[in-house]
Amino acid sequence: MSPRWAPSKEAGGGGGGGPRVRRRLLARHPLARFLLRRTATAVLLAVGVTLVTFVLTNLVPGDPAAANLGQRAIGDPAIVAQFRHHYGLDKPLPVQYVTYLGNLLQGDLGESQQSHQSVLTDLSTAVPATLELAGAAIVVSLVVGVSFGVVAALRRDRFTDQLLRVISLLGVSVPTFWLALLAFYIFFYRLGWAPGSGRLDPGMTAPPHITGLYTIDAALAGQWPVFWNAVGHLALPALVLTAYTVGLLTRFTRSAVLEVLNQDYVRAARAKGLPGRTVLFQYVLRAALVPVVTVAGLAFGALLSGTVLVESIFAWPGLGAYAYRSATTLDLPAVMGVGLVVGLVYLTVNLAVDVLYGVIDPRVRVQ
Amino acid sequence: SGSSAGKTLVVDTSFNLKTADPGREFEPTGQIVDKALYETLLTFKGSDVTKPVPGLASSYEQSADGKTLTLHLRTGAKFADGSAVTADDVVFSLNRVIALKGNPSFLLDGVTVTKTDASTVTLVSKKANPALPFILPNPALGILSAKTVQAHGGSATATDGAEKYLNTASAGSGPYTLTSFNTNTEVVLTKNPKYTGADKPSYDKIVIRNVQAPTQKLNVQRGDSQIALDLTSDQVSGIGGGLKVDSGASSDVIFLLLNRNTKVSSTTANAKFAEAVRKGIDYKSLLSLAGSGSVQPAGIIPSTFLGALPASEAAGRDLAGAKAALKASGIAKPSVTLGYASDLTVDGLSLQTLAERVQAQLKEVGITVTLAPAPTTTELDNYRNGKEQLGLWYWGPDYPDPSDYLTFLPGNLVGLRAGWKAGADPALTTLGDQAATTIGDDTRKTLYEQIQTKLNTDGPFVPLMQPSRNTVYAASVTGVAYNPVWTIDVAALGAK
Amino acid sequence: MTAGNVLEISGLTLDLGGRRILGGVDLAVRPGQVHGLAGESGSGKTMTGLAALGLLPPGARTGGRIELEGTDLLTLPPRQLAALRGRSVSMVFQDPSTSLHPMLSIGHQLTDHLRHHLKLNRRAAKERAAELLTQVRIPNPLEALGRYPHQFSGGMRQRIAIAIALACEPKVLIADEPTTALDVTVQAGVLRLLRGLCDELGLAVLLVTHDLGVMSAIADDVSVMRHGLVVETGPRGRVLTEPRHEYTRQLLDALPGRSTV
Amino acid sequence: MKRSPEGRAKFSLLRRLPPAWRRPLAVTGGLVAVFWLVIVVAAPLLAPHDPLAQDLPRLAAPGAGHWFGTDELGRDVLSRVLYGARVSIPLALLLVAMSLLVGGVLGACAGFFGRWVDETVMRIADLVFAFPTVILAMVVAAALGASLQNAVLAVLVVSWPSYARVTRGLVMGLRNREFVLSGRLLGFSAWRSLRVDILPNVLGPLLVLATLDIGTATLLLSGLSFLGLGAKPPTAEWGAMVADGTQQFDKWWIGVFPGLAILTVVLAFNFLGDTLRDALDPGTARTIGAEKERVG
Amino acid sequence: MTPDPTAPLLSVDDLVVQYHRPGASPTRAVAGVSLQVRAGEVVGLVGESGCGKSTLARAVCGLTPAAEGRITYDGTQVRPLRVRRRDPALTGVQMVFQDPYGSLNPRRRVGAQIADGIRTATGRGEAADGATPEDLLTRVGLSAEAAERYPQEFSGGQRQRIAIARALAARPRLLVGDEPISALDASAQLQVATLMRSLAVESGAGLLFISHDLSVVRLIADRIAVMYLGRIVETGPTAEVWADPRHPYTRALLAAVPKPDGAGVLPAELPGDVPDPAEPPTGCRFHPRCPQAFDGCDREEPQLIAGGVACRLYAA
Ligand SMILES: Nc1ncnc2c1ncn2[C@@H]1O[C@H](COP(=O)(O)OP(=O)(O)OP(=O)(O)O)[C@@H](O)[C@H]1O
Ligand SMILES: Nc1ncnc2c1ncn2[C@@H]1O[C@H](COP(=O)(O)OP(=O)(O)OP(=O)(O)O)[C@@H](O)[C@H]1O
C-alpha cells in the first residue's frame, strides 16, 4: 500500500487546540475507513463467491461420485459411500457449506476430487502459470496499447489514427480461441518459430519454486537456458492474449489523451513554451493515465477470461484449464478454490488501481 | 532431440489421471504410470493378453473348482530402496486394494489373500474365478513395499493415508521410480537402477506429458516428443517424416443402448424398434469415421478376446429390413433422444461425431433422433441411473477376459443401465452363470459365443465398433506394442 | 511597426474549418499599458490571443502579421516560436480551476518552463518561484510550492497562473478573461495585481474581457470587436463615454443602470 | 499562417467528411452487418448444400464443389458457416435485448431510488464483476447443462450488470439535472419523471452500448460453444465449428472459416458501435466505454 | 385566499442546511438564516460564490432537506422532496435554474414542457383561463411557433425565457431564481432579469432572486439580503442598502464592483478568501477579512439586529 496515505507527520505531533486535534483525526480517518471498507468487501466477496459457486455447482444435474469414480466402482454402493464420506458429500448441503467455510478460515481449501490433492497445492502451480501468462500479456498490452493510443490521439483523424483504429477494433473483435488456433498452426506447425506447448521444453527441469513464475524463478536462480526457454514458451500464448487488451487500451488511451489534449492546462503548458515532449509526458500522459489505469484493471480481468480459452490450445497448465476441468467434472472444492482465487485477484487488482490513483492524482491522496 | 543419446523419452498423451497410488488408480494414464513403477504378480507380454506370464510370481496353479489360486514368488526381487519383496508385501498390497474401496477394489471382489509361506501366496475366491490370472496383471494390483507405505501413513484399511506420499514417490519394484507427478501437466519417471526384472529399461528418464491429440501430432512431427498415443486415423493419415505408426483395433467397444424400461421410453423398449435400429445403422460408414484399423465387433466382446464372435456374424445395414421392422413395431414417426457425453473421446474418436452420424443414419430409416449431449459428469449420472432412452457409450475391458462382459446381462451393472432387469431373460442369465464358473477355454468360448448371439437378437445393446488405436512413434523407438490393459509399457521401449 | 509597440497585430485573418473567424484584426500593445479587448461572445477575442502564441486549433489558416518587436510570429518556424512562447509572450486563461494541471504541484508548474527557457538549475528555479509567489501575494510561498492546485482558492489559483505567466519576465502578457470566473471581491485583487505589474515591470498587457466595468477600471486603451473585426479602438475614457461605433453604444446600453438611467 | 507550430495543421481530407457515421469504418461496418443480416434471412437459398447432410467426402480441402471444404463428417463447411449466421446473430441480438431490458430496469431503479435498492443491485453486480466473465458463464452453463438457451442465460447472467451500471450512472447524473428537478417541482410523480424526463435521455447511450455489445455477446456465446457448453450438435454454430477445427490442425479450413465469420460479424458491430459512440458526447461515451470493456 | 396581505408568503426561520462528506465534519452551507418574502415583493439575495445561496434556494423548494429550523410557504411547512410526488399545495413555489442548457429536457418539445406547468396549475385547482403554451411563450417574448421546437434550437437567453414560461405556467405564488442570468450574454442578462421581475409582480407573486451581479439586483429587487458564509449579514430595502451599506462586508462588496464609467478607478480590494464553510472562523464569520474588526469579533457571533445588520459595530 502506498505510504502516501499514512497520516501526515505534522498530525502526529504534540498537542494543541481543538482544530488541530480534529485535523489529526481527519488525517487518520480516511486510511482507517479505506482499510476497513476493503476488508469488509473482501470478506463479503469471499462469502458471496463461495456461496454462488457452491449453489451453482450443486445445481448441476450430475453426481461428483459418478464423475470421479470408475465405471465399475460406481456400481458398488460401498465404494460410492466411501467416496461420499471422504468428501463429506453425505452431509446435508448447508452443513457442507458451513464446513467448507470453517475449513477455509483455517486456510484449508479442501481436496480436489479430480487430482486427489489439496486444492491449495493444485492452485499453487496453476495460479502462477496463469499469472505469468496474464502478467506478461498485460505488460505487453500496456506498453503497446498506451503507445498506440497516444500516437492515434496525436495523429487524430489522419491515416495513422485510422489504421490504429482498425487494428484496435480488430483486436477486440477477434475470437481469442480462434486466434490461438491460428497462431499455433502458423507459428508452430507451419513455420516452426514458436516452441511447442507447455511452459518448458520436455526434459527441461522447472527452476526452483520461489514465485512459481518460471521466468522469474529461472532468472533468480541464474538458470539462463531455462529462462530463455520459458520466455520462448510464454511468447506466443501471451501475444495471442494481448490482441484483445491492446485493442482495448489503444481505444481508451486515445480517447483519454484526446480529452486531456482539449484541457486548458495543456494549452497553458504549451503557452509556457514547454517542448512538446515535456507537455506530452508530464502534462498529458499523467492526466490521461487515470482512466487508463482503470481500464488496465479491467483488462486484467479480461485476460483471465482469455486464458480459459487459450490455455487448452497451448496446453498451458494454468488456472483456466484447471477451472474448466473442475467445472465440467463437478469438482466442487476445486471450483470453489478457483472462484476464491479469481475473487482475490479482482480485489487485488482493484486495490492496485486505487493505489495507483493515489500515486497519480494528488486530489485522491491529499485531502 | 531425445532418443537414445539424451536417454530421455517423451510420451505425449491426453491425461486421464488422478493418482499414482495403485490402490486407488484405475484411469488409463495411471495404468501407464503404475505399470512402469510397480511389478504385478503376473503380467502380459507385449500385446498378447491371452496368456498371463510370470511377474513377481514365477509360477501359479489354479484349483479345479476355479476358487483357489496359488502363486510362487520369484526370489531375489527387490524394491527400489533395496529391500526384498516378500509375501507379506504382497498380502499387504492386495489387501490394501480391497480395503481402500477405491476404483480398482472390484478387481479382487470376494477374494481373500493369505500368505502360505515366505514365498507363496494364496488367493481364494468365493465363487469360481477363472479370470483371476487375467486380473492380476492389472497395474492397480502392483506390489508396494509395506514398510515404506506404512511409514507414510499407509495401512490396509479404509483410513489409509499414503496416497499423498505415493503421488510424490513410488514404493515399488518396477523398472522406474517416480520423480515428479502432476495430474494436469506431466509425470516424470527415472530409471530404477536396482530393478531386478529380466529386461532392463533403456531410457534414463521418461516424461509423460498431458497434451491434446492435435498438438500431440505437431509435437511428434517436430521431434518434440517421441511417442504420441492418442492420434485418430484422420490425424495419422499421411503422417510422414520418418515416423512410424502402430495401428490396430482398440479393445474398447462402442455400443448403442436402447432402454428396456417402458417408463423411460416405450419406443426403445419395443423389440421391433430395436431391430429397426440394429438394421438401420450403417456400420461401414461408422467405421470410416474411425479410419483404418477400426473394426466392427460381431458381439459385445472385442474381436481379440477369447469368446469373440467371428467377424462373419457381424451385423450389416439392411435399410429395407429396418423400415419393415419399424413398421412392424407399430410406432408411427418414432422420436427418441440420444444421450452421450459430448466431451468424451474413445481412442481419439469423439462420441459427438459418432452420434451425429448415427442420427443422420437413423433418419433415413424414419427415426427422429434428438441429440442430448452433456458433460460426461452429467451424462454418466443419467447412464448409471438408467435414464437414457438411447445411449452411446463404450466399454473398455477391466481385464482381458470375456467374463468382464457378463455385466451386460439382465440385472447386471450395464444391463440395468439399459433398464434390463434381473429375470428379464432367464435363459441368458443361466448361460451367464454357467460361463462365469466354467473352467476350460473351449467350453468358455462356446458359452460366450452363445451369449452374444442371443444378446444380438434379444438384447438392448447394438455393438457399433472398436475404434482404431494408433501409436505414432519416432523411428528411434523400438518395442512399441499396444496393450489393452495399460495401453503401452513404457519400460519395455528400446532405443535405436 | 510603429515605434513604442511591443506587439502589433495587423490585418490578422483566420479561417477555421472553412469558416472565416477573424477578418483582418488590427491591434497594438505598448509596454506598461493595458490594452482592453471587448466584444460579444464568439467575436474572436480568444482566437486573436491564441494566434499570437501560435496555439490555434489544428487546421487553422492565418493571414496578416503579428509582430513582436519586429519579428513576425506567424511565419516563425515552430521551434523558434516555441522559444518565444512563455518567454517573451505569455498567456493567462479564463478559468483558473482548469488552467492549472490538477496532478502537478505548484512548484513543478512554476519551475519547468523557468528551467527550460532560462536554463536555471533546480534550486535557482525554486528560489525564483518562491519570489514570484511572494510577488503575487501567496502566503507562505515556500510551503505553497509543494501544494497542489485544488488546495488553493480560485483567486489564489488565478494569481498563481499569473505568476507562472510572469516567471520568465515576458514582454507581453495576454490575459483572456482572467477574472470572469472570480467573485467581485477577488476580482478586485487580481485587477490591482495586473495593473501593478504593468506599472512596475513595464509589461504590456492585452486584456480580453467582456465586462466593461473591468475594462473601465484597468485598461488604458480599449478595442471593441465584433464578428472577427475590430470596430473601434481608442483611449478608455473616450470609448466608454463617447462611443463612436453603433455596436459599442449598444454594448454600453445593455449595461444595467445605463438603459434605465 | 502556412504551418501551425504543432506541425499538424495540414488540411486533412478526412476532416471534411460530414457526420461521424459517414466515415469509411462506419460504412464498412454497416455493409458487413447488412451482408450478414441478408445471410441470416437467405441462408437456405444461398447455401449450396444441406448443412447437416453428411454425403460429401470427409475432410476434403476447399475446392470446386465445396469452396470452404468439408468437415470430418463430410458436411459442407460453407453451408454450415452460412447457416451458422442464423444461430449466432439472432441469439446475440436477443441476448443484448434481454441484457438491455434486465440491466436497464435494474439500473434505472438503482439510480433513481438510490439507498438500499441501489446497494443491493450494485453489490450483486460487483459480485458478477468479480468473476472473469468466461469462467462465470462457464460455471453457469455447466450448471444448467449444455444448450444454446442455457448459454444465452449464462451470458445474460454476466452481461446485465454492465447495462445496470451504465443506466444507473446515467440516471444518477440525470436525476439531479435541472430539467428533472423542474419536473419534480411541477409535481411529477417518480414514475412520470423516470418515464418522461429520464428514460428518453438514457436510451440513446444505452443503444450505443448495446450495439457495441452485440460483438461481445457473439464472442461470449461462441466461446461457450467452443468449450462445448453452447450449441447442441449437429447445429451449425461457429464456436463449435472452430472447436471441431482444433481437432484437426492441418485441416485448417474446418476452423478458419467459421472463425472468420465470427470475426467479421463482431468487427462490423464494433465498427458501428464505435462510430455511434464517437457521435455521442464525450462524457457519456466514456462511461459507456468503461462499462463496455468490462463485458469483454 | 391570503387573509393577511402583510403575512409573509415564504418564511424561513433559523434554517440550517448541512452537507455530509464521508470522513469529514459536515459543511454547514446555510448556518442559521431567517428570511421572509411577501407576495408581490422581489427579494434579491447576493453574496460571494459558495456562501450558500443555491443551498438556501434549493431548501426553499424542498430539494435539499433542512437540518434545523423551518420553512413555511403560505402556512404549509416545506418538506423535503423524496421519491413521492410533491405536495400539490407546494407547487405554488417554482424555481428557475442557473444553467439554461440543463433546465430543459432535450428530448421534448418546448410546448409539451410548458404544458406540464399548465397541468400543475389546473391540478392545484387554479383556473387555467385558457392559458396555452403559445400564450405563455408570447408573454416571455418568444413567438408562438417556438412551442413546436426542441430546446437545442434556442440560444441561452431564449431557453431561460422558456424555463421562465414553464415556471409561470404553474401559476406560482413564489418564484425562486437561482442565478437565472449568470450564464447569459451581457446583452441578455438585463432583459431576462427585468422580464422575471415584471412577470412576477404582474401576477402578484413573490420573487426570490439570487445573483452575484449586484448591479442587476439593485435594479430589480425591492429588498436585498447579503449573505456571507452561510449567514445573512445585512438586509434592507435595496435603495437604503445601496445608498448606505452598513455591514463592512456589504461595503466591501459594493466597493469591489468596477464601474463602467471610463474613469479608470480600480475597485477596492477585500483581502483574503472566503473560508471553508466546513470550518468557519469563530465569532463573526467575517472578522478575519474585516477592515474594521475589533477586540471580541473573533469570539462573539453577532445576530441580525432590528436594523437589518449583523455586526458588532451596531450592537446596542
Ligand atoms: N476549435 C475550434 N474550431 C472551430 N471553430 C472554433 C474553434 N474554437 C472557436 N471557434 C469559433 O471561433 C469563433 C471565435 O471564437 P473565440 O473563442 O475567439 O470567441 P471569444 O470572442 O473569445 O468569445 P467568448 O467571449 O465566448 O470567449 C467562434 O465563432 C467559435 O465558434
Ligand atoms: N452537494 C454538495 N455536497 C457537499 N457540499 C456542497 C454541496 N453543494 C454545495 N456544497 C457546499 O456548500 C457550500 C455552499 O454552496 P452553494 O452552492 O449553496 O453556494 P452558492 O452561494 O450557490 O455559490 P455559487 O455562487 O458558486 O453558486 C459551498 O461551500 C459548497 O462547496
Ligand SMILES: [Mg+2]
Ligand atoms: Mg473567449
Ligand SMILES: [Mg+2]
Ligand atoms: Mg449557486
